Amino acid sequence: MNIAILLSGRGSNFLAIKEAIDNGAISNAQIVCVISNKEQAAGLESARNFGMNAIFLNPADYKYIENGVSYFDRNAYDSALLDLLKANNVDLVCLAGYMRVVTEAVINEYAGRIINIHPSLLPSFPGIDAQKQALNYGAKVSGCTVHFVDKGVDTGPIIMQTTVPVFQDDNEHELSKRILAEEHKLYIKAIALYTKGLLKIEGRKVSVVS
């Protein structure tokens, strides 16, 4: 099974996935490309250093001009992304801190084959700064969620969730670190089930077939 990783930052979940493939925790899978919308993403640099297929897909190359104003062409960008995924025979797309909404064209083509990890117990605290949202809300429990990606922001069917406590003297850094440690474990478990063909989606319900 060919995995593509999409990332925008350091890609700590990418590194966890790579290690899990290397040590056999995720079987029947290989990472065929690591794609980023950020040239300076540390995760892209890591991929390069591993000798992996590391691709910077430059948003600046996808623009359109309207009334003399230049706009980012999201559809053209994702069309190029889709071409890359197809060219690499990608079976599963794993978002790993990819700070860009994937458009409908990609989601439709890869329905049930794009997964994401989000640092909250969805549906609580979707979108950016989930850990900060949890702290500001005064939640006493948070966690992380691995889910299939649909057209909404962090709204797709949930594969797995795990919880972490929020302590009353927590700050964003501490809570993020606590959640991130769980993210690595949870994402690997979910991907391992996926690559073994054990996940079944029915409507919003994801179950593990036995």
Add this chain to the structure above:
Amino acid sequence: MNIAILLSGRGSNFLAIKEAIDNGAISNAQIVCVISNKEQAAGLESARNFGMNAIFLNPADYKYIENGVSYFDRNAYDSALLDLLKANNVDLVCLAGYMRVVTEAVINEYAGRIINIHPSLLPSFPGIDAQKQALNYGAKVSGCTVHFVDKGVDTGPIIMQTTVPVFQDDNEHELSKRILAEEHKLYIKAIALYTKGLLKIEGRKVSVVS
């Protein structure tokens, strides 16, 4: 500390609170009245059987007529409720399956002194049928939340939360039962902190003072 219980159904949380007061898990407190908007509420009957001050506050007695149509007068009802709370020198109002939104007059008068337990990890799944909402969403984790009551529906500052797993073959009954067992424990812990004067509210953050 004088506690009022408001309930509409069997009041299993009321029974758990009563037991905790009886066995000392909640100290410095007594239940001075159990109030219900439902005459047939089993919780009200239990209170009567214990010889407690069990009060049915009949919604049918609070109506106003407009253009010949009779409406429930929510404000008049809650004004009577407020009178009851004051007459009983109530310090803390515990909602225990009270299926009615408490109006602003009561909330303002008892700011920081009304608490509720809700069968989900708020802010996920507020309002009615929280367990069913969690199942329909395909959540893998749910739980319960004790919170101060504010003007919104299940939006007040969170005191405590605890989690339960959602199993893939769960139904509403099984999940509700699993959550309810945790509700009893969590509500008692939160009330015990309250009656000891150990809870501090700052904005949305509730902390335990040491």
